[in-house]
Amino acid sequence: MPAVVKKFSPKTLGHSLRAGVSACAVALLLVSCQGADTPATSSTSSPATNKIAEPAGLASPQRLRLMSAEQYTNTLAGIFGPDLKFDTRFPPLVRTDGLLGNGASSAGVSEAQLEQYQRTASLVAAEVTNPTHRTFLIPCQPADETAADAACASKFLGSVGRLLYRHPLPQDQLAPLVKDAGEVATRFKDFYSGISYVLEGMLMSPEMLLIAEVAEPDAKTPGGQQLAAYSLATRLSLFLWNAGPDSRLLDAAEHGELKTPEGRARVVDMMLASPRLEAGVRAFFDDMFGFDDFATLSKDPETYPFFTGATAADAREQTLRTVVDHVINQNADYRDLFTTRKTFMSTALAPVYGVPTGTGWTPYEFPADSPRVGLLSQVSFLAVHSHPGRSSPTRRGKALREILLCQIVPRPPANVDFSAVENPKSTIKTQRERVAAHLTNPVCAGCHKITDPIGLALENFDGAGRFRTTERGEAIDASGSLDGHEFKDAVGLAKALYDAPQLTSCLVERTASYGLGGSLSDQTKPLLPYLSQRFASEGYRFKSLLRDIALSTAFSEVAKGGTEVRAALNSSTPSANK
Template sequence: MMFRFPLHIGLAAVVLTALAACDPAEVPTSGGPAGMRRLTEDQYRNSIADIFGPDILVAGRFDPIVRPEHGLLAAGTSEISVSPTGFEQIYTMANSIAAQVVDQSHRGTFVGCRPRDVKAADDDCATAFFRHIGRFIFRRPLTDDELKARVLASGRATRLSSDFYQGLALGLGSLLSAPDFIFDVDTTEPDPNRSGRLRLTSYAKASRLSFFLWNTTPDLELMTAAERGDLHREDSLRHQVDRLLASPRVESAVRTFFADMLGFEVIADLAKDPVLYPQFVRAVKADMPEQTLRTIVNVLLTDNGDYRDLFKTRKTFMTRALGVIYQVPVPQKDGWMPYEFPQGEPRAGILTLMNFLAAFSHDGRSSPTVRGKALREHLLCQPVPIPPGNVDFALVQNTADPAHPTTRDRLTAHRSNPTCAGCHRITDPVGLGLENFDTVGVFRTTENGATIDTSGDLDGVPFQNAADLGQAMHDNPAATSCVVNRFYEYAVRRTVVKGERDWLSSLNQQFAQDGYRVPALMRRIAISDAFYSVAPESQQPIQEAKR
């Protein structure tokens, strides 16, 4: 896709750098717990591609990450381990990658020395190889013990196989299956500027920064800055942050964040009744999340726009397959093309794109309740209680009931049960605003022959239709505070702690001052003390092993 991010972000970075000089002192935080986070599949794949190149195949399955209640999947990475089956996959992938790295076509690139005899062990060459490559895999230099262990193992394997490179592959495989690679570990050290407090080591800072802004392992320049200890200096840290933010690779992080925030993981198992909704075909299902992500990237990065405009934008992207759902002509035969819904059309904002509409509906019918719940939880950070176990859904599920032709009719009747009314009052008035779109997102004005009423209200703000709902979301302060909290949660990959709330409040204010620009928000987080701060109650420092 066309990507004009660097210029805009570069300019934004200059402006923000100037603004930052005027910022008041940062609100202190308690710091978060030091921990370790398992790499996501994307982070693992990105890391391998960045270390060894995109032609190294990564074939395997990853343990799923569990979404914490009312949190991000990213936060779930700090709450999970690796299952025995998952480790088998990691181990298999590691050995497969290692074999590719040392094969005939790649060894010249990655192994900087030649063994004296390819059939014999060469500790000097192996040491040089592991010292070089290990630094990128562990995101820090290997300790002497770690290095020696790999050299020793490689030597033994070489003697057994009479192949130096097979020996190297065994040692490399052990690095790639080590916890130090699979987990991003918060190594800490005493903070020289605050007695009794801990701080992240320079390497841990580099990892945190890189996984946040690029969703991958630190690059050479960031590693070098970490090695020099530069990331403990404010000016150097800002320089690195601005450098990373100026890269198109930020798009990967923004995409990953919003796919997480919007709960895209439900799409994999999403199905629709093929008799009622034959247009929900494989190509449509594949394109629908991408359409939303392209729309988000276009507003937030390409145009460096206001986050709130996501709820109002008429600009999106279209494929021929999606044209069937939106019932619009798509001149471009293959791939994506920009598209703008005309003024007066019922669609505006990401809530009216089919991804949200279809992902949060039932297989055979729309659901204002599910849509309203998703809107509340994903976009306003307002948890909705789960329904009690003894609810009778017969009435709302009977779409053929002539007495209740529309979903509104059925839900109104359902809410007459006081047990149900409490939660439905939170979700339904919002979700009903999207009832002009069926369960796959096709526009409609009637249901069972009855005209659909899309009026409702969002936290006291009345609306008449989906476009009005988008405007209400745009104006709702919870929408912006939610994305601020979520972005920070994504950045630190853990649940936000109580001692960070005041700082997040100030960050929310700064977000408004920055015109609700997401790159500016990411920069504020990345250069903050809070992002790297470690709570005193983290007990003993998690020290890097001695080199």
């Protein structure tokens, strides 16, 4: 293990655990680049696309990232199985350049967060070592359950530690852990108390929670640097599986497989074929679509009596199921997500759509003459980007531009006068009339011209996503426009969005930054045209895009010169972002 990360051993007793965490965090503040020479990597092209070459000299920033709650959960589920009962109420990350995932590379850890990590770690350690789970999660039995057993402790902690820390534990790191487990076992006359104690410390240690990428010189590029094998394995795993690497991936790193183009391609293809890809794809789109907004979504029950908490949860799930089925199972064109009639239906959602359904989740296809087409007409988009009691052409238009086209819509000025549109005694009947007021004020018109004509095309769907033809007795005019393309309804909007070149370039940008672990640097941005070209040549297949990114040189090469990566473990500064 060529890393310079200072090895951390959870201290044995008392307050030393927290002290150990802080000490290790300090050690992680600066991560330099060194390691054994290994061959450079390059992407593997299919015959149809091998004429498109990745620009030379691209390298991504070397990152220090905070593990998300979902990554933590997925990692533990991969190690211990999905039946462990614990919760990971980790604080949310800060959305950066459109993704929460980007915020992971500029996150801090406060004392309060540490408490939550400790709580989760304690629950997990207790679950793993309880009589129900220990018999199959701990691969050996102590000679005497009331005493220490260094051999068994070493076997378990060594194997689990490799998966938790994402690299094998050298002897000088493993031995203190075994020693700690032995001391606690002796004190409490219980082997499993010792294991639980040490495991709790490992589960909240910086080596677990902070993903510190380690670089090493790239022999093929004089002066260049590349991710060390275990760091590359971790980056791949977080990108494609939203979890730490499994044993097979670590084996590939250990045996140098990731350092050859053929070996890396073989591993990436294995990962893309794995069922774990679904978790990775779900996590990415959940992040990109801003579905964390569901946590605060509420609708007026008097206005939308059919919209319940179950409806909201299923709306999120419906879109994710649609996406996963489309881009993984069907391996279909990404753009078709916005024109497809196919989705999935649940009992909680069916009343909103006004359709019958089966038991549980059922495949469903809207008829060809249905006003529902694509993700924009799903409840997730329509309800999240609306007010609690009414629809919002502005919010919907803004969301489309920012989430799907990667454009930035400026915030309204601080002194904006909302009275014209919020007067409850207003005689305004339709949202079209309401937002027309925006256009009469030059201060408002600048931005509303780029949002409202989009959102107005979705006015046949109310604030909860239910279809309607009238609003307050007035027939709804759902015509609109997107960047010069005019249409008469949501179906037309879907087609215009399908044809918008930014739709695919935005996905490329978001996916690339997600894969590279943070916002794209100027050094990395030249990667985007290359990826977009390949994406187009591959028929906009998302799995191909994932593969291209994972096999790109920029994915494994890191910026030379010992890029500093910083993590703020400042107990007095809850969100000490860079």
